[in-house]
Amino acid sequence: xxxxxxxxxxxxxxxxxxxxxxxxxxxxxxxxxxxxxxxxxxxxxxxxxxxxxxxxxxxxxxxxxxxxxxxxxxxxxxxxxxxxxxxxxxxxxxxxxxxxxxxxxxxxxxxxxxxxxxxxxxxxxxxxxxxxxxxxxxxxxxxxxxxxxxxxxxxxxxxxxxxxxxxxxxxxxxxxxxxxxxxxxxxxxxxxxxxxxxxxxxxxxxxxxxxxxxxxxxxxxxxxxxxxxxx
Amino acid sequence: xxxxxxxxxxxxxxxxxxxxxxxxxxxxxxxxxxxxxxxxxxxxxxxxxxxxxxxxxxxxxxxxxxxxxxxxxxxxxxxxxxxxxxxxxxxxxxxxxxxxxxxxxxxxxxxxxxxxxxxxxxxxxxxxxxxxxxxxxxxxxxxxxxxxxxxxxxxxxxxxxxxxxxxxxxxxxxxxxxxxxxxxxxxxxxxxxxxxxxxxxxxxxxxxxxxx
Numbered sequence: 001x002x003x004x005x006x007x008x009x010x011x012x013x014x015x016x017x018x019x020x021x022x023x024x025x026x027x028x029x030x031x032x033x034x035x036x037x038x039x040x041x042x043x044x045x046x047x048x049x050x051x052x053x054x055x056x057x058x059x060x061x062x063x064x065x066x067x068x069x070x071x072x073x074x075x076x077x078x079x080x081x082x083x084x085x086x087x088x089x090x091x092x093x094x095x096x097x098x099x100x101x102x103x104x105x106x107x108x109x110x111x112x113x114x115x116x117x118x119x120x121x122x123x124x125x126x127x128x129x130x131x132x133x134x135x136x137x138x139x140x141x142x143x144x145x146x147x148x149x150x151x152x153x154x155x156x157x158x159x160x161x162x163x164x165x166x167x168x169x170x171x172x173x174x175x176x177x178x179x180x181x182x183x184x185x186x187x188x189x190x191x192x193x194x195x196x197x198x199x200x201x202x203x204x205x206x207x208x209x210x211x212x213x214x215x216x217x218x219x220x221x222x223x224x225x226x227x228x229x230x231x
Numbered sequence: 232x233x234x235x236x237x238x239x240x241x242x243x244x245x246x247x248x249x250x251x252x253x254x255x256x257x258x259x260x261x262x263x264x265x266x267x268x269x270x271x272x273x274x275x276x277x278x279x280x281x282x283x284x285x286x287x288x289x290x291x292x293x294x295x296x297x298x299x300x301x302x303x304x305x306x307x308x309x310x311x312x313x314x315x316x317x318x319x320x321x322x323x324x325x326x327x328x329x330x331x332x333x334x335x336x337x338x339x340x341x342x343x344x345x346x347x348x349x350x351x352x353x354x355x356x357x358x359x360x361x362x363x364x365x366x367x368x369x370x371x372x373x374x375x376x377x378x379x380x381x382x383x384x385x386x387x388x389x390x391x392x393x394x395x396x397x398x399x400x401x402x403x404x405x406x407x408x409x410x411x412x413x414x415x416x417x418x419x420x421x422x423x424x425x426x427x428x429x430x431x432x433x434x435x436x437x438x439x440x441x442x443x
Contacts, residue, residue: 013302014299014300014301014302015301015302015303016301045299072302074300074302074349074353075349075352075353075355075356075406075409075410076402076405076406076409077343077344077349077402078343078349079299079300079302079349079353080299080300080346080347080349080350080352080353081299081346083340083341083343083344083345083346083349084346086340086341087340087345087346090341116363116369116370116371117363117370118369118370120369121369121405124342124343124398124401124402124405127342127398127401128341128342128343128398128402129341131341131342131392131394131395131398132341135341199370203363203365203370206361206362206363207361207362207363210307210308210361210362213304213308214307214308214311217308217309219308219309219310219311222311223307223308223311223360223361224311224360224375225311225312226312226375226376227311227312227313228312228313228324228325228328228329228358228376229325229328229329229376
């Protein structure tokens with residue numbers, strides 16, 4: 001690669017550790033770094049806390065060639081803190097455009113993972129990201145939609161390579177396309193969305209896992225309790 | 232005009248008990264047009280008479296008291312049914328599950344809810360069980376409670392965007408599946424119109440909902 005380009009990675013998980021979103025996003029950033037990109041990681045939940053950190057984030061985003069955000073699906077949609085981040089970035093980018101201080105439109109790519117077996121649960125969140133990207137003067141590169149996030153469980157993809165090989169291949173394809181200034185091939189999205197295991201097995205293992213966790217916490221018998229009503 | 236616009240289609244009118252309606256107000260601006268719209272919603276419900284018990288939660292007033300959902304699943308496997316972080320979200324979850332209808336009042340934000348409204352909704356996953364179940368051909372979480380409220384989304388837009396209005400409607404419909412709502416409906420209002428036009432739009436919207 002002849003020219004050095006920059007990517008800002010917005011780590012958009014509220015989890016402070018063992019975040020599946022950060023694990024997937026980091027793998028993608030590594031793929032870009034391997035192709036000569038300079039990267040900067042920003043914790044979105046931290047950045048929205050103070051004006052000083054917001055300003056630093058805006059500065060990084062405005063000068064980047066590409067912004068990558070990775071977050072978990074919360075109730076069919078973006079987690080609240082991510083929406084708050086979008087609101088702030090949108091307001092900033094609009095003021096920048098209105099003041100004609102910049103006509104630079106960094107690329108924008110979203111990576112969304114959900115705990116359901118079917119990746120299509122993410123489709124509304126992807127639509128929202130697309131609208132945000134367009135309204136905040138980014139160049140929309142699309143979004144990778146991933147199901148069965150529980151399989152990754154916050155581990156690095158290298159530790160899950162056997163099951164997550166399709167996802168890893170999709171991240172490589174996306175990184176390659178962006179590095180070559182090409183649109184991300186449609187098969188990348190299909191590959192990323194492929195289930196890591198048969199859905200029925202994931203659901204069964206998931207249900208067993210909840211029981212085990214509740215048992216470890218001494219609340220197995222209370223797991224179905226209804227604290228807010230007798231109904 | 233029949234004021235029972237929220238419920239007439241699903242036979243809720245046959246309900247003999249007082250119907251509990253909860254409004255989660257996710258607006259955070261002091262735009263007078265928003266106030267006009269909100270007042271219209273409240274007036275409509277109050278015109279239902281004594282058969283309705285209305286509760287309004289202005290989330291802006293609670294914003295500092297609400298922490299973001301941490302995605303820890305503690306409400307499923309540590310303190311089942313309740314978030315382990317004790318703040319206003321526990322009261323909101325309690326009011327939600329005990330309501331017959333919950334109204335989400337929000338600016339349509341890139342097609343979705345405001346961050347303010349979503350902050351409360353993210354904390355409501357305690358109302359479900361962690362267990363997976365196949366519903367309409369895809370996996371969802373099982374019910375924790377026997378009865379869940381109907382969901383109404385009232386969204387407003389600074390500028391007309393058919394695309395965002397459609398996303399908003401799709402989002403509420405998906406929430407209705409995941410949150411086991413027996414019924415859901417969305418209404419979208421442009422705010423650039425003057426007060427009279429907002430009122431006219433509101434009345435028209437109600438009439439249309441009756442006709443369905």
